Every structure is written in structure tokens, then in C-alpha cells.
Amino acid sequence: MVLKPFYRRTLYYETDKMGIVHHSNYLRWLEEARLDFLEQVGFPYDEMEKDGIMIPVLSSMCQYKHAVRFNETVCIKMHLEEFNGLKFRISYVVTDKDTDEIRLIAETAHFFVDSNLKPIRIKKIKPDIYDCFNSAVGKDLYNE
Amino acid sequence: MVLKPFYRRTLYYETDKMGIVHHSNYLRWLEEARLDFLEQVGFPYDEMEKDGIMIPVLSSMCQYKHAVRFNETVCIKMHLEEFNGLKFRISYVVTDKDTDEIRLIAETAHFFVDSNLKPIRIKKIKPDIYDCFNSAVGKDLYNE
Amino acid sequence: MVLKPFYRRTLYYETDKMGIVHHSNYLRWLEEARLDFLEQVGFPYDEMEKDGIMIPVLSSMCQYKHAVRFNETVCIKMHLEEFNGLKFRISYVVTDKDTDEIRLIAETAHFFVDSNLKPIRIKKIKPDIYDCFNSAVGKDLYNE
Amino acid sequence: MVLKPFYRRTLYYETDKMGIVHHSNYLRWLEEARLDFLEQVGFPYDEMEKDGIMIPVLSSMCQYKHAVRFNETVCIKMHLEEFNGLKFRISYVVTDKDTDEIRLIAETAHFFVDSNLKPIRIKKIKPDIYDCFNSAVGKDLYNE
Numbered sequence: 172m173v174l175k176p177f178y179r180r181t182l183y184y185e186t187d188k189m190g191i192v193h194h195s196n197y198l199r200w201l202e203e204a205r206l207d208f209l210e211q212v213g214f215p216y217d218e219m220e221k222d223g224i225m226i227p228v229l230s231s232m233c234q235y236k237h238a239v240r241f242n243e244t245v246c247i248k249m250h251l252e253e254f255n256g257l258k259f260r261i262s263y264v265v266t267d268k269d270t271d272e273i274r275l276i277a278e279t280a281h282f283f284v285d286s287n288l289k290p291i292r293i294k295k296i297k298p299d300i301y302d303c304f305n306s307a308v309g310k311d312l313y314n315e
Numbered sequence: 316m317v318l319k320p321f322y323r324r325t326l327y328y329e330t331d332k333m334g335i336v337h338h339s340n341y342l343r344w345l346e347e348a349r350l351d352f353l354e355q356v357g358f359p360y361d362e363m364e365k366d367g368i369m370i371p372v373l374s375s376m377c378q379y380k381h382a383v384r385f386n387e388t389v390c391i392k393m394h395l396e397e398f399n400g401l402k403f404r405i406s407y408v409v410t411d412k413d414t415d416e417i418r419l420i421a422e423t424a425h426f427f428v429d430s431n432l433k434p435i436r437i438k439k440i441k442p443d444i445y446d447c448f449n450s451a452v453g454k455d456l457y458n459e
Numbered sequence: 460m461v462l463k464p465f466y467r468r469t470l471y472y473e474t475d476k477m478g479i480v481h482h483s484n485y486l487r488w489l490e491e492a493r494l495d496f497l498e499q500v501g502f503p504y505d506e507m508e509k510d511g512i513m514i515p516v517l518s519s520m521c522q523y524k525h526a527v528r529f530n531e532t533v534c535i536k537m538h539l540e541e542f543n544g545l546k547f548r549i550s551y552v553v554t555d556k557d558t559d560e561i562r563l564i565a566e567t568a569h570f571f572v573d574s575n576l577k578p579i580r581i582k583k584i585k586p587d588i589y590d591c592f593n594s595a596v597g598k599d600l601y602n603e
Numbered sequence: 604m605v606l607k608p609f610y611r612r613t614l615y616y617e618t619d620k621m622g623i624v625h626h627s628n629y630l631r632w633l634e635e636a637r638l639d640f641l642e643q644v645g646f647p648y649d650e651m652e653k654d655g656i657m658i659p660v661l662s663s664m665c666q667y668k669h670a671v672r673f674n675e676t677v678c679i680k681m682h683l684e685e686f687n688g689l690k691f692r693i694s695y696v697v698t699d700k701d702t703d704e705i706r707l708i709a710e711t712a713h714f715f716v717d718s719n720l721k722p723i724r725i726k727k728i729k730p731d732i733y734d735c736f737n738s739a740v741g742k743d744l745y746n747e
Contacts, residue, residue, distance in 0.1 A: 188330035198627040342483040476618035
């Protein structure tokens with residue numbers, strides 16, 4: 172598994188009157204990066220939802236290191252820190268595409284639920300998703 | 316039926332780097348004003364949805380007369396221009412609460428649908444909603 | 460001038476509990492398409508802003524023909540309907556990338572302002588932008 | 604100093620297709636609660652900005668305990684955990700207005716900057732803001 176990083180350019184309406192990206196938008200970018208990850212590993216989120224599986228957010232943590240401005244592009248790389256079949260935790264490093272300077276350090280935790288928002292053991296329902304997450308834990312996803 | 320106008324203060328994250336409210340947010344304010352109207356006339360939208368009735372937007376038209384800034388409060392008054400049991404059309408005048416200057420002139424059109432997004436005749440399903448809309452058409456809703 | 464259409468995939472957070480894209484987001488997609496147009500014709504908006512030129516929205520009109528869902532990709536093509544050196548008007552056709560079905564028909568009007576939001580004649584300040592807009596009026600921008 | 608808690612009702616467009624509030628919006632609600640706090644203690648944020656003082660976010664942490672749905676109203680209470688004249692840290696407890704059940708536990712850290720985003724010592728520039736924050740640290744702000 173070798174992933175491509177997720178690139179995201181700031182949209183105009185994501186800035187606020189301070190002239191920088193409003194901090195709430197970074198959580199949206201991280202979600203985009205997660206969905207891109209799921210697509211790259213072969214489990215697009217729209218298909219998971221059709222199968223009745225959803226992945227809500229349990230917690231988030233962001234350290235805003237440096238403001239991102241309009242039209243700047245960031246590179247988001249993620250790392251699967253923990254996974255136990257029920258929950259998982261991802262860390263993110265968000266850097267400027269051109270300068271490599273860090274913009275954001277973040278972490279989110281998630282669990283698998285069914286369409287009634289009840290927690291599920293993914294190994295029973297979708298063993299291939301379990302295997303994929305299990306093999307990704309602790310690995311550098313962007314180099315072999 | 317005498318309505319209270321809907322007041323809305325600009326939130327910080329609704330501004331963009333131009334220092335004014337991003338124009339996409341006004342459509343959100345109009346939606347808030349519509350839901351406030353439904354609540355004032357006794358048909359809160361969350362209960363309508365539980366009954367399987369939804370009211371999507373068919374079209375919208377906005378004339379942005381004057382920028383709204385952070386912390387300014389606007390007053391939204393609406394007028395039910397047309398209603399035929401299937402569709403309705405609302406016009407809005409958005410003014411500054413303090414100066415009465417016009418900020419936005421707008422119009423939205425809607426129809427009633429069931430939970431499969433199929434159009435419905437509201438008179439058959441909810442005659443009291445039909446009667447309410449019918450009695451409001453063309454009236455000044457804010458004065459007897 | 461031969462433009463590439465602007466493609467945009469629905470993001471998860473752009474949906475609402477109706478399961479479809481919230482209608483306010485389309486105005487944001489149109490803005491993205493406009494900024495992509497400016498970039499393609501050689502006048503990126505961030506550079507225009509650095510030169511003290513901004514392009515606020517005067518009015519918008521949207522006809523929501525068919526709901527767009529999560530993960531669907533739309534194709535946005537625009538047409539410069541009018542331009543007089545002070546103001547311009549753009550129409551948009553938004554179609555599904557895969558089926559070519561129409562999702563949205565829209566129109567926005569704009570004017571050029573300086574950093575104090577005062578209208579400017581673009582011909583005097585930036586003749587090359589004037590020439591570009593002038594040559595694009597009424598043309599099919601996606602075929603020679 | 605006895606504050607009123609900040610109440611916030613879910614808006615329709617804040618939900619996503621999961622039928623619950625998209626988690627990114629909670630950071631926006633916390634910002635609203637902070638600006639309400641500043642207003643209650645006599646330092647409205649729009650006036651601070653006119654004086655060239657801004658308060659960016661350094662970090663955020665959210666534990667999403669229970670999903671919030673459309674039309675539910677939450678109560679946000681904050682606690683000033685730390686303040687040293689340069690930075691401060693706030694914790695939040697977000698509960699359902701009707702049931703008192705916890706929805707969200709959160710924390711944000713901030714610093715004071717000037718209009719060039721350079722850190723400032725608030726005691727030198729605005730001693731009354733310094734005194735206010737200093738007297739609020741560690742206190743229960745909602746009871747004498």
C-alpha cells in the first residue's frame with residue numbers, strides 16, 4: 172500500500188475577515204483526506220454507506236501552527252496510529268505544498284457504526300476493511 | 316396571523332477575506348427565516364420531516380444591495396407571493412436592524428415532497444398547512 | 460481562448476440531512492468555477508486582489524433542476540453574457556459528469572471594485588483584463 | 604462577573620447526510636460562545652478588532668460525546684483554565700438544553716495579536732481586558 176498525499180487548495184469562501192482560513196475548515200479538509208484515503212485503498216465511503224456502515228468522529232485535536240491563506244495549497248499526510256477493530260485513531264501532518272512548512276498538526280478518532288449509529292465490529296461485517304486497516308497501522312503510508 | 320420579523324446577526328465565520336458576509340450565507344439566512352415562519356405559524360419543520368414532508372428549494376434569486384459586516388444585525392421580512400397547493404414562492408426584504416437600509420432583496424420557490432423527494436399535494440396530506448399557506452398568500456404578514 | 464470546464468465533486472459536509480447537497484453550496488461552486496476561469500485566462504484572483512481589484516457579486520439566480528448527491532461530480536460551464544467595462548453577467552450550466560443531465564442553471568452578475576469597494580472602470584486600471592473579458596462576451600468558451 | 608450560558612439551536616444546513624450536525628460546526632459554535640462571552644464582559648470583538656487586536660486559535664480539542672440533531676438546542680458553558688497575559692485556554696461543556704446530557708467536551712487555546720498577526724501583551728495595550736481575564740481564571744463564571 173503506497174498512498175498519494177492529499178492536496179487541497181484554499182477556497183475563497185473558506186477565508187474569514189482576518190484574511191486567513193477559518194480554523195473550523197481544517198476539520199473539513201481532514202475529512203476530505205480520510206475519504207480520499209478510503210478511496211485509494213479501495214473502500215469508497217459512498218459504497219460503505221450504501222452497505223450501512225458509517226464512521227463518525229469521536230474526537231479531534233488540532234494545533235494550528237501557521238495560518239493558511241487564500242489560494243495556497245497544502246499537502247495532507249496521515250498516519251493510522253491505532254486500530255482495534257472497533258475504533259481507530261489517525262494523525263495528520265498538513266504542510267505547505269511549496270515550502271514544506273508545517274501548517275497544522277492534527278488527530279482524529281473514529282469508530283465504525285451501522286445505520287442506527289450502533290457500534291459494529293468491522294471484522295465480522297467487512298473482513299477486507301479490517302485487513303486493510305490492520306495492515307496500515309503504524310506504517311508509513313506514503314513510502315514502501 | 317401576525318408574524319414577528321426574523322432577526323439575524325452576522326457570525327464571524329460568515330465573513331470572508333473581503334471583510335463582508337460571503338454571499339452564499341444569505342441563502343442560509345433565508346432558510347432560517349422560512350423555518351422561523353413555519354414555527355411561528357405552528358408547523359415546525361422538524362415535525363413536518365417526521366411526518367415525511369420536506370420542502371426543497373426550486374429556485375433562488377438574490378440582489379445583494381449592500382454588504383453586511385460582522386456583528387451587524389439584519390431584519391428579514393417575507394411575503395408569500397404565490398401558492399397553488401403544490402408550489403409556493405416567497406419574496407424577502409432584508410434590512411439593517413438599526414438603519415432600515417436595504418441589504419438584500421430575494422426570492423425563493425419551493426415545492427412539497429415526500430421522503431422519496433416525490434411532489435405531493437399538501438391539501439390532501441396536511442389540510443391545515445394548506446389552509447395556513449392559502450390564508451397567507453399576498454398578505455402583509457407583519458401587520459394585521 | 461479555449462477553456463477547460465470546471466469539475467467539482469460533492470464533499471460530504473456539503474450534504475444536509477435530506478441527503479443531498481445543501482442549495483447554498485452551489486453559489487460556492489460557481490465562485491470556484493469563476494476563479495478557475497480567471498486563472499485559465501491568466502488573471503488569478505489572488506493577484507488581482509494584491510493589485511487592489513475585487514469582484515463582488517451583485518446578484519445571483521439559481522434554478523435547482525435536480526439534486527446532487529454525495530460523491531457525484533458535476534461539470535460547470537460558463538458563458539459571459541454581458542460586459543460593459545464596469546459590470547458583467549455570467550450564466551452557468553451545471554451537469555452531471557457521467558450522465559450529462561442538467562443539475563443547475565444559474566446566473567451571477569458582478570462589478571469591479573477597488574479595495575474600498577468603490578466601482579472602477581477596469582479598462583483604465585487593467586486594459587488586458589478588459590480586452591480578455593471583451594473578447595469572451597457571447598463566445599462559446601469551450602470550443603474554438 | 605456572572606455570565607449567562609450561551610444557547611444555540613442547530614440550523615438545518617449544519618446537518619449532514621448522516622442526519623446529525625457535522626462535527627466541524629461545533630468549532631463554530633464555540634467561537635460564537637467566546638464572542639458572546641467577550642460581549643457579556645464588555646469587550647465586544649468587533650470593537651477589539653477596530654482597536655487592532657485579534658484573538659486567533661492556537662489549538663482545539665473536541666470530544667463528541669453524543670450527536671446533536673436538527674432543531675435541538677444546546678447550552679454552552681465555558682471555563683477560563685489558564686491566562687498569562689499572552690495566551691489563554693478555555694474549556695467548554697456543551698449540554699442538551701432540555702435533558703442536560705453532555706453533547707461535547709472541548710478546549711481551545713488562543714493568543715492576542717495585533718493586526719499584523721504579531722503576538723502582543725494585552726496588559727500593556729488594554730489593561731482592562733487583562734484585568735477581566737485575570738479575574739475570571741479558574742472561576743465558575745455562571746454563579747457568584
